[in-house]
Amino acid sequence: MDTPYYPISKWSEEDRPREKLMQKGKESLTNAELIAILIGSGSRNETSVALSNRILIHAKNLNALGKMSIVQLTKFKGIGEAKAVAIVAALELGRRRRSEDAAKMEMITSSKIVFDIMQPIIGELLHEEFWVLFLNNSNKVISKSQLSKGGITGTIVDVRLVFKLAFECSATSLILCHNHPSGNLKPSDADKQITKKIKTAGDSLDVKVLDHLIITETKYYSFVDEGIF
Numbered sequence: 171m172d173t174p175y176y177p178i179s180k181w182s183e184e185d186r187p188r189e190k191l192m193q194k195g196k197e198s199l200t201n202a203e204l205i206a207i208l209i210g211s212g213s214r215n216e217t218s219v220a221l222s223n224r225i226l227i228h229a230k231n232l233n234a235l236g237k238m239s240i241v242q243l244t245k246f247k248g249i250g251e252a253k254a255v256a257i258v259a260a261l262e263l264g265r266r267r268r269s270e271d272a273a274k275m276e277m278i279t280s281s282k283i284v285f286d287i288m289q290p291i292i293g294e295l296l297h298e299e300f301w302v303l304f305l306n307n308s309n310k311v312i313s314k315s316q317l318s319k320g321g322i323t324g325t326i327v328d329v330r331l332v333f334k335l336a337f338e339c340s341a342t343s344l345i346l347c348h349n350h351p352s353g354n355l356k357p358s359d360a361d362k363q364i365t366k367k368i369k370t371a372g373d374s375l376d377v378k379v380l381d382h383l384i385i386t387e388t389k390y391y392s393f394v395d396e397g398i399f
Contacts, residue, residue: 178206178217187219202226208256213248221248236261237294265290278309281392284345284383287311292349293387300327300348304341305380313339327364329371336377344372346382355384355391357398365393 183189187203196204205222212218225246229235235257243254269290278284284303292299298320304313315335317327336344346368348361357365361384369379381399384391393399 175215176217178212178219201232205257208260209249209253210256216248221246225249232261233294236265237296265294278303278305278311278345278380281381281383281390281395284347284381284392285385285390287314288347288383288385289387289390292347293385295349296351298349298351300346302332302335303345303347304336304339305343305345306340307342309343309380312341327368329364329368332368333371333375333377336375341377343378343380345380347385348383349385353386355386355389357384357391357393362398365398369399 178186184193187199187206190203191199191207199207202219202223205225206212206218209218209222212221216224225243226232226235228246229238238258240251240254240258243249243257244251249257269287287303288301292301300317300320302315302317303311304315306312313335317331320326332344335341346365361382365379365382372379380394382393
């Protein structure tokens with residue numbers, strides 16, 4: 171037997187997502203209720219909360235939902251382009267907030283700190299990107315830049331650009347980072363070669379290459395920690 175449909179307007183005020191947020195605070199809402207506020211309305215036979223819950227059940231978690239495209243979201247009955255855009259935008263803001271929070275760390279003292287900074291940026295991508303963190307004398311991050319963007323299996327790095335950017339921000343050292351969308355943490359021969367090439371150039375230019383991290387969704391590989399440097 172189908173569950174009776176009761177529009178949110180018929181719910182008690184304390185149970186309506188918007189009113190609940192205002193009266194009890196954002197922490198009191200479920201993930202489905204928060205998404206329901208984003209999309210605003212459901213369909214003729216389904217509330218926005220029920221629709222949001224159905225999407226979450228399909229995605230399994232917010233992390234997976236954050237990877238869904240607008241096209242994928244619009245395949246859910248009741249989700250048009252505008253609602254899909256709202257969901258994608260909100261989750262992207264959340265990702266950027268995590269990145270900013272991580273970047274507030276004052277000093278790089280371990281590979282784990284580098285992972286915490288870069289995982290929100292490249293850890294969940296479906297393609298490979300190569301980034302560099304530029305540091306000052308106190309090992310504080312003064313800048314971070316994407317050097318290249320490639321396919322699933324690799325990307326090309328211009329060594330000259332690495333040091334051009336280093337000089338522009340007066341960096342005294344740098345840390346190399348790139349992701350492996352496959353989830354495989356093992357460095358390839360190409361990874362080792364480009365690391366050696368950049369490190370050698372850095373020694374000549376007095377800009378120290380401190381480490382190279384390979385980052386996946388939940389783990390990382392540090393060249394220094396593994397004794398490759």
